Amino acid sequence: MIRELFSFNGGVKPAYNKAPSNRQPIAEAPLSTELVIPLHQSIGGIPRPLVKAGEQVRKGQLIGGPDGNVSSAVHATTSGTVRALEMRRMPHTSGLSALCVILDPDGRDEWIDHAPIPWRTLSAGEVRNALRDAGVVGLGGAVFPSYLKINPGKQGRLDTLVINGAECEPFITCDDMQMRERPDGIIKGAAILRDLTQARQVLIGIEDNKPEAVAAMSAAVERLKAGGIADRMEVVAVPTRYPAGGAKQLIRVLTGIEVPHGKRSTDYGAQCFNTGTAHAVYDALDLGRPMVSRIVTVAGNVERPRNYEVRFGTPMRDLVALCGPRPDTDRIIMGGPMMGYRMPDDEVPVVKATNCVLVGSPALFPPPGPEMPCIRCGECARACPVDLQPFEMYWFSRAKIFGKAQEYHLFDCIECGCCAYVCPSRIPLVDYYRFAKSEIWAREQEKEAADQARQRYEFRLAREEREKQEKAAKLAAKAAETKAKLAQQEAAAAAGTGGADVATADPKKDLIAAAMARAQQQKAQVAPVNVENLAPDQQAQVAEAEARLALAAVPVESKANAE
Numbered sequence: 340m341i342r343e344l345f346s347f348n349g350g351v352k353p354a355y356n357k358a359p360s361n362r363q364p365i366a367e368a369p370l371s372t373e374l375v376i377p378l379h380q381s382i383g384g385i386p387r388p389l390v391k392a393g394e395q396v397r398k399g400q401l402i403g404g405p406d407g408n409v410s411s412a413v414h415a416t417t418s419g420t421v422r423a424l425e426m427r428r429m430p431h432t433s434g435l436s437a438l439c440v441i442l443d444p445d446g447r448d449e450w451i452d453h454a455p456i457p458w459r460t461l462s463a464g465e466v467r468n469a470l471r472d473a474g475v476v477g478l479g480g481a482v483f484p485s486y487l488k489i490n491p492g493k494q495g496r497l498d499t500l501v502i503n504g505a506e507c508e509p510f511i512t513c514d515d516m517q518m519r520e521r522p523d524g525i526i527k528g529a530a531i532l533r534d535l536t537q538a539r540q541v542l543i544g545i546e547d548n549k550p551e552a553v554a555a556m557s558a559a560v561e562r563l564k565a566g567g568i569a570d571r572m573e574v575v576a577v578p579t580r581y582p583a584g585g586a587k588q589l590i591r592v593l594t595g596i597e598v599p600h601g602k603r604s605t606d607y608g609a610q611c612f613n614t615g616t617a618h619a620v621y622d623a624l625d626l627g628r629p630m631v632s633r634i635v636t637v638a639g640n641v642e643r644p645r646n647y648e649v650r651f652g653t654p655m656r657d658l659v660a661l662c663g664p665r666p667d668t669d670r671i672i673m674g675g676p677m678m679g680y681r682m683p684d685d686e687v688p689v690v691k692a693t694n695c696v697l698v699g700s701p702a703l704f705p706p707p708g709p710e711m712p713c714i715r716c717g718e719c720a721r722a723c724p725v726d727l728q729p730f731e732m733y734w735f736s737r738a739k740i741f742g743k744a745q746e747y748h749l750f751d752c753i754e755c756g757c758c759a760y761v762c763p764s765r766i767p768l769v770d771y772y773r774f775a776k777s778e779i780w781a782r783e784q785e786k787e788a789a790d791q792a793r794q795r796y797e798f799r800l801a802r803e804e805r806e807k808q809e810k811a812a813k814l815a816a817k818a819a820e821t822k823a824k825l826a827q828q829e830a831a832a833a834a835g836t837g838g839a840d841v842a843t844a845d846p847k848k849d850l851i852a853a854a855m856a857r858a859q860q861q862k863a864q865v866a867p868v869n870v871e872n873l874a875p876d877q878q879a880q881v882a883e884a885e886a887r888l889a890l891a892a893v894p895v896e897s898k899a900n901a902e
């Protein structure tokens with residue numbers, strides 16, 4: 340039966356430029372002399388450092404513990420010595436630094452002891468924790484911690500699990516090559532995800548410009564169906580159109596489900612994982628191996644474009660050097676030409692989000708002509724796959740009227756770049772959206788910090804006021820108690836019932852007098868011992884004690900004279 344496919348609005352057909360990097364098999368990148376492993380490699384909380392300088396580590400050892408509800412662990416990516424924990428520049432266009440573990444490899448590349456995790460015997464929470472601790476995050480680019488996406492949704496089970504092998508961005512072929520060479524691991528990971536989400540069906544979507552990957556994955560599904568692993572799975576070739584690899588776009592193409600603005604696909608019974616993520620789930624659970632490396636495409640202005648299995652922390656310059664950069668190289672881009680970011684330099688490390696290191700030159704990516712005014716042609720809106728109005732978002736972002744930009748669903752923009760690609764005025768629209776988003780985030784963070792400071796101040800004032808009131812109440816209670824006692828003593832004195840004979844003006848003296856009176860009363864109540872009633876030996880003991888007492892009362896000189 341031929342599956343019915345649907346289409347999404349907008350999209351473009353750029354030059355794909357994929358062939359140069361998918362002619363060679365995946366190779367393992369050599370070990371660099373220094374690895375710079377950032378602790379923050381995923382969306383969410385920054386992992387806590389768990390190692391210190393001078394410590395020996397082995398490959399796969401936890402070096403950053405997840406922190407908070409949204410966070411993912413980080414591991415040593417080879418064996419060696421931690422040289423330092425220090426701030427290093429991040430692979431981000433901002434050029435900002437973040438805390439990294441600097442590792443000197445020992446060359447042995449020695450793994451920690453690891454074993455398969457019996458995930459079928461674990462609860463759903465325990466499996467999620469295992470994936471969090473193995474550092475598994477989405478490898479399609481978003482690096483969202485995968486354990487948070489293993490969620491059957493409101494209905495208690497997913498209808499469709501989508502495995503995303505579309506890989507629509509030009510130049511990038513890492514998913515393509517992994518599907519060709521390692522299909523079984525992807526299918527086994529998809530089977531784990533299917534069982535964890537109780538999905539009714541698993542659809543593996545691959546763009547039809549990757550016939551070798553479609554063939555390899557289809558053969559693996561048939562092979563693994565015999566063992567029941569690939570049950571309810573189907574490989575589907577989808578039309579090649581950028582950005583078919585967007586999660587919502589691929590879900591739309593495969594199922595017809597249109598996920599509205601601001602909604603999650605799980606609310607509509609669908610969830611999407613990248614093929615590389617599925618393989619990482621298999622590595623983590625079936626092999627017990629945490630995430631320490633990924634496949635990275637090196638392409639663009641190089642002599643030998645290729646895909647490499649690269650340890651996280653490997654400097655990009657080492658990777659580029661393997662492929663023979665051409666002399667006119669003037670930039671390094673992480674990702675593809677549509678959604679990628681220009682790197683601040685080539686020293687920044689490969690991280691979990693690095694699907695491609697694209698080497699650029701003025702010839703390959705000529706500088707755009709001068710930016711012209713928007714002519715309101717509407718081309719950008721026709722190209723937008725998310726049905727946004729890019730020119731409105733552009734106007735408000737440029738004018739820094741961020742509230743209005745948000746009203747036009749700025750945060751639904753997936754930064755695919757289709758609008759900028761078709762804009763006849765050469766407006767770098769995505770740059771404006773990224774600027775607006777970062778400004779809004781910064782303002783929200785500032786507001787959050789100000790709110791927290793205000794809350795702390797108000798809390799302190801309330802605490803001081805409460806302490807003042809408590810102190811006043813204690814003093815009042817003490818005064819009332821003293822007053823009541825005095826009144827009692829006065830009443831007792833008036834009635835002649837053993838209270839103080841005469842109340843004085845000083846309440847302290849009265850209390851002392853009352854205490855002395857009580858002590859005398861108790862002494863008077865003790866009956867004197869009648870010695871005659873005692874046994875003879877007891878009488879002798881009493882006599883002896885009295886003699887000692889009498890002797891103790893005599894001055895020292897008298898005692899000497901007596902002797």
Ligand code: SF4
Pocket residue numbers: 712713714715716717718719720729730733758761762763764765766
């Ligand atoms: S495509 Fe460019 S010129 Fe046309 S409406 Fe959009 S932003 Fe304006």
Ligand code: SF4
Pocket residue numbers: 719722723724725726727728729751752753754755756757758759768769
């Ligand atoms: S970058 Fe944003 S606004 Fe532009 S086409 Fe893509 S989703 Fe639409």
